[in-house]
Amino acid sequence: MLERSYEKFFRxxxxxxxxxxxxxxxxxxxxxxxxxxxxxxxxQDNTIIVSGIGCSSRASxxxxxxxxxxxxxxxIPFATGIKLARPDLNVVVITGDGDCTAIxxxxxxxxxxxxxxxxxxxxxxNIYGMTGGQASPMTPLGKKATTAPYGSIDRPFDACxxxxxxxxxxxxRSTAFHVxxxxxxxxxxxxxxxxxFIEALVQCPTAYGRRNKIGEPAKMMAWMRDNAVMxxxxxxxxDDKKIGDKFPIGLFYKAETETYDxxxxxxxxxxxxxxx
Amino acid sequence: xxxxxxxxxxxxAEGALKAGVRFFGGYPITPSTEIAESLAKMLxxxxxxxxxxxxxxxxxxxxxxxxxTGKKVLTASSGPGISLKQELIGYAAAAEIPVVIVNxxxxxxxxxxxxxxxxxxxxQARWGTHGDHSIIVLSPWSVRESFDLAVKAVNYAExxxxxxxxxxxxxxGHLRENVELPETVEIYPRRTPKISxxxxxxxxxxxxxxxxxxxxxxxGYHIHVxxxxxxxxxxxxxxxxxxxEFIKRMHEKINIAADEIIEVHEEFMxxxxxxxVSFGGTARTAYEAVLNARKRGVKVGFxxxxxxxPFADKIIAELAKKVKGIVVAELNYxxxxxxxxxxxxxxxxxxxCAKYDMTIFEPExxxxxxxxxxxxx
Amino acid sequence: MKSEFTLKxxxxxGCGICVAFCPKQVLxxxxxxxxxxxxxxxxxxxxxxxxxxxxxxxxxDKLKQEAADKK
Numbered sequence: 170m171l172e173r174s175y176e177k178f179f180r181x182x183x184x185x186x187x188x189x190x191x192x193x194x195x196x197x198x199x200x201x202x203x204x205x206x207x208x209x210x211x212x213q214d215n216t217i218i219v220s221g222i223g224c225s226s227r228a229s230x231x232x233x234x235x236x237x238x239x240x241x242x243x244x245i246p247f248a249t250g251i252k253l254a255r256p257d258l259n260v261v262v263i264t265g266d267g268d269c270t271a272i273x274x275x276x277x278x279x280x281x282x283x284x285x286x287x288x289x290x291x292x293x294x295n296i297y298g299m300t301g302g303q304a305s306p307m308t309p310l311g312k313k314a315t316t317a318p319y320g321s322i323d324r325p326f327d328a329c330x331x332x333x334x335x336x337x338x339x340x341x342r343s344t345a346f347h348v349x350x351x352x353x354x355x356x357x358x359x360x361x362x363x364x365x366f367i368e369a370l371v372q373c374p375t376a377y378g379r380r381n382k383i384g385e386p387a388k389m390m391a392w393m394r395d396n397a398v399m400x401x402x403x404x405x406x407x408d409d410k411k412i413g414d415k416f417p418i419g420l421f422y423k424a425e426t427e428t429y430d431x432x433x434x435x436x437x438x439x440x441x442x443x444x445x
Numbered sequence: 446x447x448x449x450x451x452x453x454x455x456x457x458a459e460g461a462l463k464a465g466v467r468f469f470g471g472y473p474i475t476p477s478t479e480i481a482e483s484l485a486k487m488l489x490x491x492x493x494x495x496x497x498x499x500x501x502x503x504x505x506x507x508x509x510x511x512x513x514t515g516k517k518v519l520t521a522s523s524g525p526g527i528s529l530k531q532e533l534i535g536y537a538a539a540a541e542i543p544v545v546i547v548n549x550x551x552x553x554x555x556x557x558x559x560x561x562x563x564x565x566x567x568x569q570a571r572w573g574t575h576g577d578h579s580i581i582v583l584s585p586w587s588v589r590e591s592f593d594l595a596v597k598a599v600n601y602a603e604x605x606x607x608x609x610x611x612x613x614x615x616x617x618g619h620l621r622e623n624v625e626l627p628e629t630v631e632i633y634p635r636r637t638p639k640i641s642x643x644x645x646x647x648x649x650x651x652x653x654x655x656x657x658x659x660x661x662x663x664x665g666y667h668i669h670v671x672x673x674x675x676x677x678x679x680x681x682x683x684x685x686x687x688x689x690e691f692i693k694r695m696h697e698k699i700n701i702a703a704d705e706i707i708e709v710h711e712e713f714m715x716x717x718x719x720x721x722v723s724f725g726g727t728a729r730t731a732y733e734a735v736l737n738a739r740k741r742g743v744k745v746g747f748x749x750x751x752x753x754x755p756f757a758d759k760i761i762a763e764l765a766k767k768v769k770g771i772v773v774a775e776l777n778y779x780x781x782x783x784x785x786x787x788x789x790x791x792x793x794x795x796x797x798c799a800k801y802d803m804t805i806f807e808p809e810x811x812x813x814x815x816x817x818x819x820x821x822x
Numbered sequence: 823m824k825s826e827f828t829l830k831x832x833x834x835x836g837c838g839i840c841v842a843f844c845p846k847q848v849l850x851x852x853x854x855x856x857x858x859x860x861x862x863x864x865x866x867x868x869x870x871x872x873x874x875x876x877x878x879x880x881x882x883d884k885l886k887q888e889a890a891d892k893k
Binding site for chain 3: 193194386
Binding site: 183213214215217219229230233234235236237238239240243245246247248249250251252253254255257258275276278279433436437439440441442443444445 | 468470486488489490491492493494496498499500502503504505506507508509510511512513514515516518532533536662663664665666667668669670671672673680681
């Protein structure tokens with residue numbers, strides 16, 4: 170067998186990972202390292218992986234870089250500190266729907282607003298998986314969770330719209346089914362100088378799929394295949410076709426704006442501290 | 446260097462900078478804001494970074510991230526802000542990340558009395574975050590000492606890889622004094638790995654002093670840092686043995702150096718039959734009360750805790766052996782008095798002199814307590 | 823055989839994703855729930871199985887023509 174080059178980005182002694190059979194997190198974790206591999210100049214020594222708490226955030230432990238498994242919701246502030254202290258380092262954040270949009274919601278919008286040069290990848294499994302299936306701010310309306318036994322009545326966030334409105338300069342979505350597309354979306358996010366946000370839909374067969382009778386992992390992925398619509402196609406769809414479970418994937422927003430680290434460097438220059 | 450008029454909060458900023466702090470994350474809150482304001486101006490002048498974060502938790506998070514790259518870091522807050530910071534103070538303890546937190550105390554609980562002085566956060570400083578953890582708490586009584594203890598706090602954070610709390614109060618934070626600050630100070634450098642990755646480096650393997658030499662991010666060590674209980678490799682382990690060893694080491698790395706860390710300021714103790722124990726801004730009033738009482742012939746000594754935690758157990762035990770009574774003066778309903786009673790272990794009378802009404806002590810109030818304990822009342 | 827399979831069975835959790843998305847029904851799960859190559863002759867080396875395996879347990883390489891002939 171031809172050895173897969175991305176395997177060097179994993180801590181081999183930590184695999185197999187702890188995620189449930191059929192969990193989509195492993196697919197996204199591989200997509201991230203494949204995207205990093207494509208970036209010239211990004212090495213295991215100058216790239217830092219920062220994660221929060223939850224299923225998604227256990228990814229950092231498997232990735233062979235300097236890795237930081239922070240507290241629940243707090244990955245973005247920690248990552249901001251790393252990037253501002255060492256602007257030469259590349260910083261990637263791994264988070265989940267609960268981690269990023271509930272307990273970390275404030276940090277998320279302010280990270281977007283500042284446009285710190287981070288790439289944030291949200292593993293959206295629509296549920297709190299690690300704690301056994303409670304409703305998150307991204308659980309769709311009507312879907313069941315242990316804390317929404319009659320179906321969720323809390324209107325869910327569209328994290329991509331939230332990121333764009335808050336000032337992120339790269340916003341994209343993909344899914345665990347669309348692996349090559351996902352790699353490309355992450356890769357382009359890594360390329361963007363500024364706050365990049367990629368929502369990656371992942372199936373959670375154990376805590377979400379089972380309770381909502383969606384079926385086995387492959388069926389959940391087939392749902393992604395059948396309902397995801399590429400952005401350029403989506404934009405041309407009449408409103409009466411944007412119905413049911415259909416949702417857009419692809420690049421939603423991109424802008425060129427000075428990053429926070431660049432802006433702060435000007436502050437240092439004005440203050441006369443550039444040579445120090 | 447010529448003398449300058451400055452407040453305690455500004456002296457903290459000066460001290461931190463002198464000790465090598467190059468990163469500050471904060472959130473505005475009275476009465477600590479001047480620390481952030483000073484550093485917003487000064488840090489970029491030395492190529493450092495100041496950032497105002499969206500909340501107190503993020504202010505902790507951002508400095509923890511910066512500290513992991515090797516920067517010396519600081520945050521400052523008061524009351525409700527310190528409550529919010531507790532989560533990541535625990536993270537700093539568990540992941541052993543050097544960090545200094547300044548708490549300019551105000552009246553609580555909750556929003557309390559925002560600009561009024563208090564010393565009500567003493568036990569929070571020790572046990573505010575959940576779980577067993579390490580911490581060092583220092584409390585200055587003057588502007589110059591605010592500078593000195595800021596330096597010391599930064600050095601202790603680095604040496605023990607632990608959160609250090611500089612426990613100010615509004616009295617000292619907003620006190621203005623003419624001070625002369627030293628040009629240079631002693632600096633404890635960031636600990637560095639002694640062996641390479643190839644030689645089997647483990648980031649959380651403790652050195653002889655029980656403190657690990659955790660590599661900085663971006664230096665090729667590929668370390669993993671987590672708030673989960675971990676073994677010497679840094680990876681989480683669900684083992685009773687590792688958990689026990691981990692929690693024990695958290696405490697012992699401070700305990701074995703306690704005699705060195707604990708600093709107490711004593712005066713008029715050679716002939717003392719009684720003593721007033723105090724700390725921070727309150728000690729300024731206690732000092733005057735002691736002078737007044739001595740003028741009246743009461744043999745009372747002055748004992749000021751500079752290091753609040755680890756607590757001066759041995760010193761207080763010795764004191765209790767020597768004197769007939771101790772007055773503990775503090776601006777709260779009674780917190781450090783419990784530590785004093787525990788250490789005194791019934792060897793002498795311990796009398797609380799408490800105040801919790803937004804105002805600072807009058808010397809007469811402490812004198813009255815001295816008279817009460819000495820039977821002169 | 824046009825392709826060569828490598829299975830890292832210690833990583834396989836038997837989720838069945840590779841089985842479901844194989845366009846030629848080459849793969850199946852055994853009694854113990856691990857993947858095995860049931861119909862290697864049908865494999866077109868499209869790589870769909872490897873692409874979506876969340877556990878990095880299955881790898882498929884297209885064999886060069888000579889190597890395939892030798893087999």
